[in-house]
Amino acid sequence: MASFIGLLQAFPQYFAILAGILGLLVGSFLNVVIHRLPRMLEREWQAQCAELNGKPMEPLPAYNLVKPGSACPHCGHKIGPLENVPILSYLILDGKCKSCGAPISARYPTVEALSGMLSAYAAWHFGFGAAGLGALVLIWALIALTFIDLDTQLLPDGITMPLLWLGLLFNLAGAYTELRSAVIGAAAGYLALWSVYWLFKLATGKEGMGYGDFKLLGALGAWLGWQMLPLIILLSSAVGAVIGIVLIVVARHGRNVPIPFGPYLAGGGLIALLWGQALTHGYLQLFAVQ
Numbered sequence: 001m002a003s004f005i006g007l008l009q010a011f012p013q014y015f016a017i018l019a020g021i022l023g024l025l026v027g028s029f030l031n032v033v034i035h036r037l038p039r040m041l042e043r044e045w046q047a048q049c050a051e052l053n054g055k056p057m058e059p060l061p062a063y064n065l066v067k068p069g070s071a072c073p074h075c076g077h078k079i080g081p082l083e084n085v086p087i088l089s090y091l092i093l094d095g096k097c098k099s100c101g102a103p104i105s106a107r108y109p110t111v112e113a114l115s116g117m118l119s120a121y122a123a124w125h126f127g128f129g130a131a132g133l134g135a136l137v138l139i140w141a142l143i144a145l146t147f148i149d150l151d152t153q154l155l156p157d158g159i160t161m162p163l164l165w166l167g168l169l170f171n172l173a174g175a176y177t178e179l180r181s182a183v184i185g186a187a188a189g190y191l192a193l194w195s196v197y198w199l200f201k202l203a204t205g206k207e208g209m210g211y212g213d214f215k216l217l218g219a220l221g222a223w224l225g226w227q228m229l230p231l232i233i234l235l236s237s238a239v240g241a242v243i244g245i246v247l248i249v250v251a252r253h254g255r256n257v258p259i260p261f262g263p264y265l266a267g268g269g270l271i272a273l274l275w276g277q278a279l280t281h282g283y284l285q286l287f288a289v290q
Helices: 002-010 012-052 088-092 107-126 130-152 157-173 179-204 211-224 226-249 262-289
Strands: none
Touching: 002 012, 012 107, 012 130, 012 157, 088 107, 107 130, 107 262, 130 157, 130 211, 130 262, 157 179, 157 211, 179 211, 179 226, 211 226, 211 262, 226 262
16 A cells, blocks of 8 residues: 555656546536435425424335436436446447437536546646645536536535535645635635625615535635635626626626526636646736736
């Protein structure tokens, strides 16, 4: 084991290849999380409402991240191991169910490819160690949160809250920033969007964003420190504004139809994780020259 770890440390390209393969496999599991976690939460909320109304629900079949096994939503065909190989199975099956021929969403190989490529790059960028391993965990969580928010406009506490505490734990040894910076980042990230939320609500009487956005920015602050929060907010707000305008003008997206902000925060956090230091340094140099 020691020699294997030494090999990964001495040759970052091996760690990148291993992380890319692992990322593909994790991406397949992330598809399950993206699809099932919101439905698990919905079941939980329905059970709580029924209990409050004094009408407990009848027991339902087990439904979690493991049970039941994956199956075609159209015909119920059980998906076997050879039909569940990341990306390859989709290509071999020509994007269709083996049993009924119904189309398989391109979302599945997209998530797998995204997870694999970002995992490989992060492993090469950070190398083998706490920072590299932590980056993989953060990237996988951000991918899951992005697609869940796009589908449901939810950022589940089951992901955001453990992510916040993990960020603080990784920074106990200064993986990305000092612990003091991480703690301040967690508090400042949450309070920044919390303040915007209440200012907007007091001014308009409407809710501009959800509490999940506060928690996600707080988690990113815990991972990357308070110094990266301005960059994350700037990037996410700029991209969100541009896409929002395009949707309104081109796609005739109603002005009152909410647009999830979580994917933009996740994108800003990913850029800050991989290139935040370089971007900040370049900006400070440019400012110093001027």
